[in-house]
Amino acid sequence: MSGSSAGRQAAPAEVTGWLAHSFDDFFGNTNTSSSTVPMNALEGSTGRNQHQKKKDLSLPASSKNKVLPRKRAKSSSVDLSCSRSRQNQSQSQDEPWVDKYKPETQNDLAVHKKKTEEVEAWLKMHIFQRQPKQGGSVLLLTGPPGCGKTATIQILVKDLGIQVQEWTNPISLDFTKEDLKSVFGHDSNFHTFPSQAQAALFQDFLLRANKYNKLQMLGESSENDKKLILIEDIPNQFYRDPNSLHEILRRFVRTSRCPLIFIISDNFSGDSNQRLLFPKEILEELCISNISFKPVAPTNMMRVLNRIATIEATMNREKNYAPDRTSLESICRGCSGDIRSAINSLQFSSVKDCSLEDNFRSSKKGSSTLKCETVVSKTRKKKKSDTLENQEIQAIGGKDASIFLFHALGKIIYCKREPLSESEFPQLPSHLSEYHRDTLLIQPEEIVEKSHMSGSMFNLYLHQNYVEFFANIDDVVRASEYLSTADVLCSNWNSRPVMEKYSASVATRGVIHSNTTRAFAQCQGGMGFRPLHKPQWFFINKKYQENCLAAKSLFSSFSLPPECLQTELLPYLAMLTNPMRNQAQIAFIQDVGRLPLKRHFGRLKLETLTDKDSGIPDLFVNYEGDLADVNAMETAVQMEKNKTNKNESDGFPLSSSQCSGNELPCSQPQPIAAQAIMEEDELKIEEYDTD
Ligand SMILES: Nc1ncnc2c1ncn2[C@@H]1O[C@H](COP(=O)(O)OP(=O)(O)OP(=O)(O)O)[C@@H](O)[C@H]1O
Incomplete structure (x- = not known):
């Protein structure tokens, strides 16, 4: 039962493949190893591995007819095994190296040892040391793609002898009433849309996986009843309606007897999938553990690449090049800690008969035979050819080298430099010597681009954080001037899309x-x-929008634009003792219409920027995550505010200034200062009764 059983309704082809493999022994295919029980259990149940297995099975399929008579006619067995070994040989040469060299033991894993130990400790704790009445435990494995999350689980379950039941999303969603009836065992009268059916099937899978053991296949031992449920393929429906997943999980945690593991990959726009499906409150409520993997470290990556390159160079010398250390290093650099991508790049760049690769190599040879005359040009050329090589490697299979905002900001703020001797670089004239700097090892524009963030949004983050890293006030003055210039470059909405790149360049290089x-x-x-923080601008801009809206509605009789109301009329009204206003208007005047001359504004509480934060507030993400769309966002804020205001009983909308930001999520900065001023208010505005 389990994933396979749930998937049976939808994907009969998969199940057939699965069973066919299990009866291989019956047909005389004694080469098929069936003794590795837990691993087979995992492989048989994983979607990706099912695919792999189907691929494996497609070969014996043609040979099945041949294999059968092998038992009867011994003479033919030699030929057959020869042809099979040839077949196997050619198959192994075409096999992707990620599969061919997949890790077999914990030592083979490129994952950091501590991470493996952490996962192992969790598994032991929740499977082997589980209390009899303990509910189901849930583990969330997160991290960038290809950092070895699945490989780690595969190795650990094999080592610990744990069975795995994995959910695979059904391929077909065209459920008939009969299908649903056979799943739920009764006539369902409600209308079920495919997406709902997907969620229903998922829930049913969890129930069954928890209740029943996996079908025992030929050669598998029945002693082992330790198991876990693995979900890597999350039903799409849950992205649309995360609450339905939360409900299912609540039920699971109450009733289940075995642990549940989710594997979710981060994407370059941060951990938004994770936050959507598993918000903080749910993690806390259901005590879900979260182990976060990091990209594979370059040393581990090099170790794996070296091992594969050496084996391939000795085994298949005629088919493959043996890449040198520099090539391996550039592959390593180009894959952003994704071992799958690195091994694929290695395989692709090692193949001899690949025309693309020939082009690549000839161009590389060409560039390396260039003779440079001076030291300066040599250094420059070396750097240039390195970059070129890097780009080419990336072009033939490297990975999109995105970086999270946190790291991008770090690269700018902690900019790395390289000392160069006078002969290598022209010197500035003596009157400009104060502007002399060592050569930068980074390209700020490239970093901004890789952060997948608009220039002006990046500038916001830089503006918020740069001061902490300066020690000299004159430096701060200069940097702030550059930031102002950068701001002006982006001020015209018409030219903003073009100017943003220049603006970011001025800001980053200026800082x-x-x-x-x-x-x-x-x-x-x-x-x-x-620590780095998120810009206060988000909060201040939101408040500004709300104040404009409130000013416009509270003082509509003046027919003034909101800026004029707030900067001219309200300060004036605030000075009158008898401004003839109602309570809502008085509160607003107190909040907005006066500047505190005696009090200092305290600093707003800042929200920390974490290493996987996309940096774009959710409201912005909905509007395509670009500051160019700030106007759209602003309109959205206003519309939302309008909606809430309509519901207010007295008909007077109140700005959030008057609510002291209580409606804001606690992750947002709270307006401590404004509140303090309200509390110690010296201004008395009398209420004037017009009747
Ligand atoms: N030494 C190694 N360590 C880890 N993985 C390796 C190693 N050598 C080869 N591989 C292969 O690299 C791939 C790693 O991908 P894996 O599925 O584990 O990553 P993941 O973090 O789960 O990412 P995704 O969510 O994209 O699947 C696997 O196919 C694995 O077999």
């Missing part, structure tokens, strides 16, 4: 150049880690 404490390579250390 980098202004910081004299990081001017030279030798003065790079010592700053230590400092």
Whole structure:
């Protein structure tokens, strides 16, 4: 039962393949290893592996007829085994190296040892040391694609002898009433749409997987009843309606007897999938553990690539090139910690008969035979050819090298430099010597581009965070001037899409150049880690929009634009002792219409930027995550506000200033300062009764 049983309704072909494999022994295919029980259990049940298995099965399929007579006519067995070994050989040569060299033991894994141990400890704790009445436990494995999450689970369940029942999304969603009836065992009168059916099937799968053991296949031992449920293929319906997943999980946690593991890959726009499906409240409510994997470290990656390259070079010398260390390093750099992508790139760039690869190699040869005359041009050429090589490697299978905002900001703020001797670089004239800097090892424009964020949004983050990393007030003045220039470049909505790149370039290079404490390579250390924060601008802009809206509705009789109301009329009304206003208007005047001359504004609480944060607030993401769409976002804020205001009984909309930001999520900065001023208000505005 389990995933396979649930999937049976939808994908009979898969099930047939599955069973056919299990009866291979019956047909005399003694080569098929059936003794590795837990691993087979996993492989048989995983969608990806089913696919792989189907591929494996497609070969014996043609040979099945041949295999059968093998038992009767011994003479033919030699030929057959020869042809099979040839077949196997050619198959193994065509086999993707990610599968051919898939890790077999924990030591083979490219994942950090501590991470493997953490997962192992969780499995032991929730499977072997489980209390009799303990409910179901849920583990969430997150991390970038190809960092070895699935490989780790595969190895650990094999080592610990745990059975795995994995959910695979049904391929066909055209459920008939009969299908549903056979799943639920009764006539369902309700209308079920395919997406709902998917969720219903998922729920049914969980129930069954929890209740029944996996079907025992020939050669599998029945002693082992330790198992877990694995979900890597999350039904799409849950992205549309995360609440339905939460309901199912609540029920699972109450009733289940075995653990449930979700594997979710991050994408470059951050951990939004994870946040959507597993918000903080659900993690806390259901005590869901979260183990987050990091991209594979370059040293581990190099170890794996080296091993594969060496084996391939000795085994298949005539078919494959043996890449040198530099090529391996550039593959390593181009794959952003994704081992799957790195091994695929290695395989592709090692094949001899690939015309693309020939082009690649000839161009590489061409560039390396160039003779450089001076030291300067040599250095430059070397760098240029390195970049070129990098780009080419990326072009033939490298991975899109996106970086999270957190790292992108770090690269700008902690900019790395390289000392170059006077002969290598032209010197500035003496009167400009204060502007001399060592050569930057980064390209700020490239970093902004890889962060997948608009230039002006990136500038916002830089603006919020740069001051903490400066030690000299004059440097701050210079940097802030550059940021102002960058802001002006983006001020015209018409030219903003074009100018944003220039604006980000001015801002990033301006901030980098202004910081004299990081001017030279030798003065790079010592700053230590400092947290990065999200811009206050998000909060302030939201408040500004709300105030404009409130001003317009409360003082509509003046027919003034909201800016004029807030900067001219309200400060004036605030100075009158008898402004003839109602309570809502008075509150608004108190909040907006006066500037605190005696009090200092405290700092707003800042929200920390985490390493996997996309950096784009959810409201912006809905509007395609671009600051160019801020206007759309602003309109949305206003429309939302309009809606809430309509519901207010007295007909007077109140701005959030008057609510002291209580409606804001606690993750947002809270307006402490405004509240403090309201509390210690010295201004008395009398209420004037017009009757
Ligand atoms: N030493 C190794 N360590 C980890 N994986 C390896 C290693 N050598 C080869 N591989 C292969 O690399 C691939 C790693 O992908 P895996 O599915 O584990 O990543 P993942 O983190 O689950 O990402 P995704 O969510 O994209 O599947 C697997 O196909 C695995 O067989």
